[in-house]
Amino acid sequence: MNKKYKRGFVAGMFDVLHGGHIDLLRIAKENCEHLIVAVGTDEFYRVRKGREPFLSYPDRVEIIRAIRYVDEVVEETDLNKVALYKKHHFDAMFAGDDHEFEDVYVQAVKILKEFGVDTIYTPRRGINSTDLQKKFLNGNSNSNINKLPVLINWSLTERCNLNCGFCFRFHDKELPSDKMKIVLEKIVKSGVRRVTLTGGEPTLVNGLESIAEKLRYAGIFVSLHTNGMNVDYVKKNYFHFDRISLSLDGLNSFVNKIMRGHDDYFEKIMDLIMFLKENKRDFAIKTTVTKKNIDSILDMVDFINDIKPTFWSLFEFLPLENGKLNKDDYLLNDGEFNGLISKIKCDVTLNTMSLIEASGYPMFSVAANGEVYTKDGENGKISVGSLLDNETNVEIIWAKIIKKNKIEEKYINRWNIIQNVPRF
């Protein structure tokens, strides 16, 4: 029987093989006479995922070779699909539809089309490799995850397009792109599994979507925390992020204006919430509670239950850094915040800073200058190192935080319980 394509092509790590891989290879073979499969080498795997594969390259090649749909196995050493085309001259590339919006595929598909190569995305079935690998890691007490935080909160910039009175950022601090790249590489190599990109306002940073894709390509779950003012950016680039967190401080224009100082703030956020819902994207809502909006928070509960974000986080205003200047306008009375929380009946996961701290959530924040700070009883905060320092990396910083706070036991014992909780 004549098939539509002469030479089909599939690329993957295949660590470890699952039903979705077999579906992909079967569909590819049904549509081509000769199926070439490129398997990522161990070195490529380490760069992309930041850790060792479960199965070595020779083992993975052996397994793929044994599958009846596969005619030829070749090696993949980087993400360049066009270079692979030039070497193996296929006329169709097949990939799971979970890759459809990844930068590397979007770019490659455009160029391959010019060479007359079609790309066919096949529906993903059941679990994917990344989720499967997470399951293995969770159940593996010898894995290195106890040596790492679950989450890194990376403040890319202190620039912002708003100037909220309760904000505690410093102003106008941001690393040049070459230094930002050093921090990025260290996070990618660390093996950490979740990163939140925040600010200031992170959508003001040039190349934000490339930073996100580089992290995602290493198997990291990437959240973007934005104030939502840059609506066009979010609508154009939402697919570069696994989750988008939006700030919303009440359920009408008036309260959002007194909190954020912008006339259209509420309308912009509502527009984005609807957009993300229509596109079935993972999104979260963050609310800062101050003296100015505390009376409006209970009005939000029905709305939150209705739109069902992945979670709703409520943060009490703290008079830190620049926030000290306006503390009389925003600071709540003792007990007011906890009183509010006790009244909220919510179907959606509710996070508050006090709950997060009480759970010992294993995370740290990288400031916009590359430094990592931890709490210090006497001085408020203290630097435990900079990711720009040649001698330092994520593991070293995490070890210092654990030692300083004497919390090793707490973190390690809670690790398996909380690492999949969708916080932040």
Ligand code: SF4
């Ligand atoms: S949007 Fe966030 S970063 Fe920007 S000024 Fe307001 S609180 Fe600060």
